[in-house]
Amino acid sequence: MIQLRPGPIPLILAALIAVFLLMPLIAVIPVSFTPNRYLSVPDAEWSLRHYRSLLDKPVWAEGIWLSIRIGLVASVVATALATAFALGIWMLQPRFAGLLMGLALLPMVAPPVVSALTLYFFLITLSKVNGVIAYDTWAGVALAHAVMIAPFAVVLISVALSQLDRRIDLAARSMGAGVMTRVFGVILPNIRFTLLTALFLTFVLSWEEIGVTLFITSVNAVTLPRLMWMGLRDNIDPAIAAISVVLIAIVVAVILGKTLWQLRKAK
Amino acid sequence: MTSRHILLLGPLLLLLGAAYLVPFLGVMQWSVTLPEPGLGQYRTALTDPLVLGVIWRTLRICALVTVLSVAAAYVMTLVWVRGGPVARLVVELCILIPFWISVLTRAFGWLALLSNKGLVNGWLQTLGIISEPLTLVRNEFGVVLGMVHFLVPFAVFPLASSMRAVDERVLMAARGMGASRARIFWQIFVPMTKSGILGAVLLVFVFALGFFVTPAILGGGRSVMVAELIYLRIFQSPDWGLGAAISVILMIAVGALLALMLRQTKGAAR
Numbered sequence: 001m002i003q004l005r006p007g008p009i010p011l012i013l014a015a016l017i018a019v020f021l022l023m024p025l026i027a028v029i030p031v032s033f034t035p036n037r038y039l040s041v042p043d044a045e046w047s048l049r050h051y052r053s054l055l056d057k058p059v060w061a062e063g064i065w066l067s068i069r070i071g072l073v074a075s076v077v078a079t080a081l082a083t084a085f086a087l088g089i090w091m092l093q094p095r096f097a098g099l100l101m102g103l104a105l106l107p108m109v110a111p112p113v114v115s116a117l118t119l120y121f122f123l124i125t126l127s128k129v130n131g132v133i134a135y136d137t138w139a140g141v142a143l144a145h146a147v148m149i150a151p152f153a154v155v156l157i158s159v160a161l162s163q164l165d166r167r168i169d170l171a172a173r174s175m176g177a178g179v180m181t182r183v184f185g186v187i188l189p190n191i192r193f194t195l196l197t198a199l200f201l202t203f204v205l206s207w208e209e210i211g212v213t214l215f216i217t218s219v220n221a222v223t224l225p226r227l228m229w230m231g232l233r234d235n236i237d238p239a240i241a242a243i244s245v246v247l248i249a250i251v252v253a254v255i256l257g258k259t260l261w262q263l264r265k266a267k
Numbered sequence: 268m269t270s271r272h273i274l275l276l277g278p279l280l281l282l283l284g285a286a287y288l289v290p291f292l293g294v295m296q297w298s299v300t301l302p303e304p305g306l307g308q309y310r311t312a313l314t315d316p317l318v319l320g321v322i323w324r325t326l327r328i329c330a331l332v333t334v335l336s337v338a339a340a341y342v343m344t345l346v347w348v349r350g351g352p353v354a355r356l357v358v359e360l361c362i363l364i365p366f367w368i369s370v371l372t373r374a375f376g377w378l379a380l381l382s383n384k385g386l387v388n389g390w391l392q393t394l395g396i397i398s399e400p401l402t403l404v405r406n407e408f409g410v411v412l413g414m415v416h417f418l419v420p421f422a423v424f425p426l427a428s429s430m431r432a433v434d435e436r437v438l439m440a441a442r443g444m445g446a447s448r449a450r451i452f453w454q455i456f457v458p459m460t461k462s463g464i465l466g467a468v469l470l471v472f473v474f475a476l477g478f479f480v481t482p483a484i485l486g487g488g489r490s491v492m493v494a495e496l497i498y499l500r501i502f503q504s505p506d507w508g509l510g511a512a513i514s515v516i517l518m519i520a521v522g523a524l525l526a527l528m529l530r531q532t533k534g535a536a537r
Contacts, residue, residue: 002348002349002435003435003438003439004349004439004442004448005350005351006345006346006349006350006354007448010342010345011350011354014342014345014350014354017339017342017343017361017419018343018358020339020416021364021365021416021419022361023376023380024376024377024380024416025364025368025372025376027379027380027385028375028376031379031386038384039378039379039382039385040384041384041385041389081278081279081282082279084275084276084278085278085279085280087275088272089276091271091275092271092272092275092276094272094276100280103280103284104279104280104283106283106288107283107287109525110291110477110521111477111494111517111518111521112477112479112494113477113493113494113497113514113517114291114294114477114517114518115287116498117514118290118291119286119287119290120501121290121294122285122286122287122289122290125290143286144286146282147283147287150279150282150283154279179271204367207369208369208370208371210369210370210480211479211480215498215502225369228371228372228375229371229480232371232374232378233484236378240375241375241379244372244375244376247369247372248372251364251367252364254367255360255363255364255367256360259359259360
């Protein structure tokens, strides 16, 4: 039971920091209604032209659809491989488990630019032998994303398994369950929420991935973040503000919805 | 090695080995073979004034960003863990919402606020405080703001776990013996959460070292950091050897910091 609440000084400081954290997200809203072609704040006239251009210009729909496709493939592949790997570590307790884990987490801990360089040369090498999983193709990006996001799924699933009671598995085994029954009938159903969380998290990570995508795409596999990057670097396109407002609104809606649901459940 | 080992552990290790480990070793190899065999690129990386300048700027920005992010996160976590129900909820939303929004959107938000025709310059001009717009982005100031904004939520998590572990009775004992709020905070609470602070500092610093997107957008090519330098060396001026050598140096620095972090968490668990 907490008896000593923070005094006025930390509360005031926290309010200021809260403003700092939310301000750039709020600032995007007025800019998205500018009637001009450049980044500016509307004075008198507010315009929806940049929202309309999101619908009219096919590049945006194409980018969004490509990002969804890549995100689905990459998150399913990464979660499936990570689940098998985490199960292997948990059930078999192999020698050098620490070393294997370290290798599995490498793309997560390495600086993104080093990963980007590494995956760039991997995909360039693949391009020499095939045209499907290659540099600047959607399958190549999906594969690179799977490599980058798999460690996060490994962490989530390993933590869930470490909290699982081993006796459940032992009981199933002693009653004669085979490996398939143990995995699909006993262990995985017990961590199903973690599996869904891992799928969701890895999808979001792929959906917003830019650090690696920037290096492994040029003109064909233009994901949504890649498209936003192009609009941010040169002349800043206010359509970026419109798409940002949409993305922020989705996140805020999901988080508020989840918070309200938890509050109601707690009552 | 049984067939089960291969079936379960094999697929992920195969993918990461082929797509990550082997090409990474290839990149390491260039650092000592391109354009000629030897350690020449490392000598260049550690003596060339341009590269050294970038490394120095990176360390300076990362140190400043780390101090600011961890300090801001400490205040937020304090209210999140120990505040009343309303304050707690507000802080939680202020941490979670930016956390789930992509780095690009957040960097763009800073451009919308700080660029020449952005909100801040607009307000200041309407109020008549300035006549010419201030240069607030495309410089180090913008980079630092953007990076702190990105890293605060990450620093909250290690701090929260150490603050939750503080024994309330210790604080009440100090209060019972007449210590002021400030004294309880600085002499008891802060030292008791030292492991969380160290964890947050290392985490934020490691993240900041490899930062690419935020400095590239908010720095506008004027305050290049190590990650952007690697990008420029590999893709703009084909100087693969030097780019690879700087990558290896960055990787070693990050590895050393991570080892320190691991030792520190193991020490705390004991």
